[in-house]
Amino acid sequence: MLRLAAIFAICTLAFASFDTVFALDGTQRAEVKNPRLLNSFGEALSQNVNANQQVQISADIVNKQATPQTFVYIVQIVDGAGVIYKLTWISASLNPQQSLSPAISWNPTKPGTYTAQIYVWDSIKDANALAQKTDLKILVS
Numbered sequence: 001m002l003r004l005a006a007i008f009a010i011c012t013l014a015f016a017s018f019d020t021v022f023a024l025d026g027t028q029r030a031e032v033k034n035p036r037l038l039n040s041f042g043e044a045l046s047q048n049v050n051a052n053q054q055v056q057i058s059a060d061i062v063n064k065q066a067t068p069q070t071f072v073y074i075v076q077i078v079d080g081a082g083v084i085y086k087l088t089w090i091s092a093s094l095n096p097q098q099s100l101s102p103a104i105s106w107n108p109t110k111p112g113t114y115t116a117q118i119y120v121w122d123s124i125k126d127a128n129a130l131a132q133k134t135d136l137k138i139l140v141s
Contacts, residue, residue, distance in 0.1 A: 028064065030071060030094075030120050030130035035059040037138065038103060048139045049108065056103035057116045059134060063094035071130055074119040075104040077138075079112055089124065108140040 037045040038056040049055055057077075063069045074089040088104050108114065116136040122128045 027129050027132050029069065031060075031062040031064055032118055032120055032131045032134045033060050033062070035116070035118055035134050035136040037136070047137055048141065051108055051111055051140055054105060054107045055138075056105055057118070057136065058101050058103035059118050059136075060099055060101050061094065061120055061131070062099040063096060066096050068096065069094050069130065070122065072119075072121045072124055073102040073104070074121060074124075075106075076117045076119070077106060078115050078117065080114075085114065091123075108138070111140050114138045114140060 036058055037047060037049065038058050039045055040054060040056070042056075045055060057075050059073075061071065061073065063071075070091065070093045072089050072091045075086070076084060077086040078084050085108075086106055090102055090104065092100060092102060094100055106116075114137075116138060118134040118136065119129065120131040122130055
């Protein structure tokens with residue numbers, strides 16, 4: 001009985017220590033943080049912008065895996081009624097633990113309250129989320 005308990009303890013410790021070696025599942029493979037608006041020079045803007053003012057919607061993407069990861073940075077802009085005004089994406093690749101701050105350009109034409117929904121997927125075709133969706137509220141006057 002003692003031998004069986006020792007084998008169980010060794011297996012438990014072995015699997016616990018190798019947990020970080022294996023690829024992460026689902027939305028734990030990448031992290032999206034610091035969603036923000038930027039001007040064309042990369043300077044931070046407030047969430048209040050003017051109509052016909054070009055802005056960049058950016059966020060920091062971090063590959064949390066021990067392997068390289070290609071990804072698609074998707075930004076969908078919706079108004080208060082849920083109408084989609086823009087849907088666009090760019091693709092890139094990150095080395096292990098590397099971060100990148102991609103940006104998508106948007107030129108709002110009408111005043112209102114909008115939400116930029118930011119997604120990070122492995123590809124458009126497969127559409128497997130690498131991180132949780134992040135929202136950024138934008139007020140256009």
